[in-house]
Amino acid sequence: MEVGLIGLGGMGTGMAKSLLRAGHRVTVFNRTQARAEALRGDGATVAATPAGACGSGVVMTMLADDAALESLVFGDGGILASLPRGGIHISCSTIGVALSDRLTATHLSAGQEFVSCPVFGRPDAAEAGRLAVVAAGPTEVVNRCKPLFESLGPKLLIVGEKPSLANVVKLSGNFLIASVLESLSEAIAFARKSGVDAATLMDFLTSTLFNAPVYKTYGGLIVEGNYENVGFALPLGLKDTRLVLQAAEAKSVPMPIASVIRDRFITAMARGNSNKDWSALGLVAAEDAGLAPAPNQPKR
Amino acid sequence: MEVGLIGLGGMGTGMAKSLLRAGHRVTVFNRTQARAEALRGDGATVAATPAGACGSGVVMTMLADDAALESLVFGDGGILASLPRGGIHISCSTIGVALSDRLTATHLSAGQEFVSCPVFGRPDAAEAGRLAVVAAGPTEVVNRCKPLFESLGPKLLIVGEKPSLANVVKLSGNFLIASVLESLSEAIAFARKSGVDAATLMDFLTSTLFNAPVYKTYGGLIVEGNYENVGFALPLGLKDTRLVLQAAEAKSVPMPIASVIRDRFITAMARGNSNKDWSALGLVAAEDAGLAPAPNQPKR
Numbered sequence: 001m002e003v004g005l006i007g008l009g010g011m012g013t014g015m016a017k018s019l020l021r022a023g024h025r026v027t028v029f030n031r032t033q034a035r036a037e038a039l040r041g042d043g044a045t046v047a048a049t050p051a052g053a054c055g056s057g058v059v060m061t062m063l064a065d066d067a068a069l070e071s072l073v074f075g076d077g078g079i080l081a082s083l084p085r086g087g088i089h090i091s092c093s094t095i096g097v098a099l100s101d102r103l104t105a106t107h108l109s110a111g112q113e114f115v116s117c118p119v120f121g122r123p124d125a126a127e128a129g130r131l132a133v134v135a136a137g138p139t140e141v142v143n144r145c146k147p148l149f150e151s152l153g154p155k156l157l158i159v160g161e162k163p164s165l166a167n168v169v170k171l172s173g174n175f176l177i178a179s180v181l182e183s184l185s186e187a188i189a190f191a192r193k194s195g196v197d198a199a200t201l202m203d204f205l206t207s208t209l210f211n212a213p214v215y216k217t218y219g220g221l222i223v224e225g226n227y228e229n230v231g232f233a234l235p236l237g238l239k240d241t242r243l244v245l246q247a248a249e250a251k252s253v254p255m256p257i258a259s260v261i262r263d264r265f266i267t268a269m270a271r272g273n274s275n276k277d278w279s280a281l282g283l284v285a286a287e288d289a290g291l292a293p294a295p296n297q298p299k300r
Numbered sequence: 301m302e303v304g305l306i307g308l309g310g311m312g313t314g315m316a317k318s319l320l321r322a323g324h325r326v327t328v329f330n331r332t333q334a335r336a337e338a339l340r341g342d343g344a345t346v347a348a349t350p351a352g353a354c355g356s357g358v359v360m361t362m363l364a365d366d367a368a369l370e371s372l373v374f375g376d377g378g379i380l381a382s383l384p385r386g387g388i389h390i391s392c393s394t395i396g397v398a399l400s401d402r403l404t405a406t407h408l409s410a411g412q413e414f415v416s417c418p419v420f421g422r423p424d425a426a427e428a429g430r431l432a433v434v435a436a437g438p439t440e441v442v443n444r445c446k447p448l449f450e451s452l453g454p455k456l457l458i459v460g461e462k463p464s465l466a467n468v469v470k471l472s473g474n475f476l477i478a479s480v481l482e483s484l485s486e487a488i489a490f491a492r493k494s495g496v497d498a499a500t501l502m503d504f505l506t507s508t509l510f511n512a513p514v515y516k517t518y519g520g521l522i523v524e525g526n527y528e529n530v531g532f533a534l535p536l537g538l539k540d541t542r543l544v545l546q547a548a549e550a551k552s553v554p555m556p557i558a559s560v561i562r563d564r565f566i567t568a569m570a571r572g573n574s575n576k577d578w579s580a581l582g583l584v585a586a587e588d589a590g591l592a593p594a595p596n597q598p599k600r
Contacts, residue, residue, distance in 0.1 A: 168495070168496050169491070171490075186556070193553050195460075196459060209420060251493040260556045289553040
């Protein structure tokens with residue numbers, strides 16, 4: 001397929017490479033143009049403006065947050081103005097349910113189609129075409145876009161006709177991951193202070209009840225105190241927790257664990273960890289128990 | 301080996317059957333004697349008193365809580381008085397770190413050995429010999445008991461010489477399971493109220509990042525609202541959360557998620573769910589969001 005892709009952070013860049021490798025013709029745009037130029041070697045065409053990435057009538061967006069996507073869609077020379085009638089906007093960013101509903105209504109008014117398509121996975125999975133993809137939108141439109149989704153990863157969930165349903169699934173998943181981060185951080189601090197080797201504990205748990213990628217990946221990072229290799233930045237963890245709390249409040253759903261996690265992310269940022277991975281919740285738990293960041297590291 | 305086993309709830313009964321099937325000679329005692337008699341057909345010998353189960357010099361205990369084990373060990377005609385010098389007490393109950401340390405010191409004073417050996421798994425796993433076993437105690441004693449541990453399940457972690465280290469591992473694991481219960485309960489309530497089919501959400505998550513037994517088992521129970529089939533009773537969930545908070549406080553480790561979960565268990569019990577499985581945290585989350593207990597059930 002011919003497709004535009006706007007937003008070339010770690011995730012967007014990896015997705016562009018997977019789309020190109022699968023044989024799609026991809027026109028990329030990024031505000032910092034160097035990141036777009038870097039994809040020429042992989043076969044991408046580089047657009048000078050967002051409008052230039054809308055020419056094929058199908059554009060995917062992968063931006064950091066609601067504000068960035070709003071500005072790209074509604075701003076001067078933005079997607080809403082640039083996409084032809086009948087064109088499709090596929091939004092892959094992790095955005096709020098309310099913005100997803102607003103985009104659905106606005107694109108509909110403009111005679112355009114809107115599909116929500118958030119993805120699960122870190123940048124290495126994006127580049128390897130191993131993302132888990134959640135899509136929602138009008139069935140006929142989603143079906144037309146399937147070749148794109150299938151290039152991003154082997155696992156595709158089509159969750160319904162209302163685009164924001166996909167955002168609910170994504171926010172639920174990110175909330176569950178954040179819950180794992182905080183509960184692992186607390187359990188590891190407890191075990192370390194009680195004299196149990198943290199690596200032994202994690203090896204045992206991840207080979208029995210907790211034999212899942214999320215525990216293996218993040219358990220390893222927290223045990224090692226390895227928060228500098230940023231797959232998902234800590235402020236994005238706070239942003240997603242805020243989005244799930246906002247969407248839950250709009251539906252009158254209290255989420256006590258999400259509320260605690262929100263405060264832990266705020267503490268992590270207040271202590272200067274905004275440039276670290278969101279697994280740095282492990283650092284907060286260690287510090288609050290009077291521990292060094294990780295077993296083999298000096299106490300701060 | 302020749303071994304006594306005291307405490308024939310769902311877990312103890314299952315463990316007795318696995319030990320007998322592996323060829324050990326097992327003498328059982330239970331306060332309600334009918335549960336002991338029921339094991340005669342599997343080859344067990346029935347003792348009339350706790351002392352009668354201590355005759356071989358090796359006795360395993362599997363009781364509901366600290367108070368029950370304290371009374372059995374320290375009470376008149378209890379294990380401390382009945383076990384010969386050099387005898388071994390293998391404690392499989394999920395007890396507190398402080399009691400484990402006290403038992404270690406007391407048995408040592410009496411010239412007896414103490415091994416802590418909590419297990420992970422529900423009664424069906426106990427009966428099938430599929431428990432995950434965590435043992436800690438003097439190396440030579442633990443090695444002598446290995447044939448018993450290996451009859452309980454394929455996975456054995458020996459965590460150190462100090463018995464209470466095994467209790468720290470068990471409490472950490474149960475805290476992580478309780479965290480999964482509460483976070484799943486919140487995510488499922490959020491998804492349901494937002495119009496996402498809860499079963500679809502769980503199928504997707506447990507086939508990707510959360511592909512672990514604990515999410516599959518408990519996600520299924522919460523989606524179905526199936527809390528009557530009690531694998532682990534709700535008050536025991538509160539008890540274990542209390543034990544982890546007590547042990548963590550003793551080591552100056554704050555655990556904000558554990559504190560929230562404690563309150564959720566208390567709420568579940570206050571609402572009359574003490575006879576349900578601990579996954580009934582899902583009921584609390586559904587009720588607090590104004591939902592019926594499960595998608596296909598009427599609103600209360």
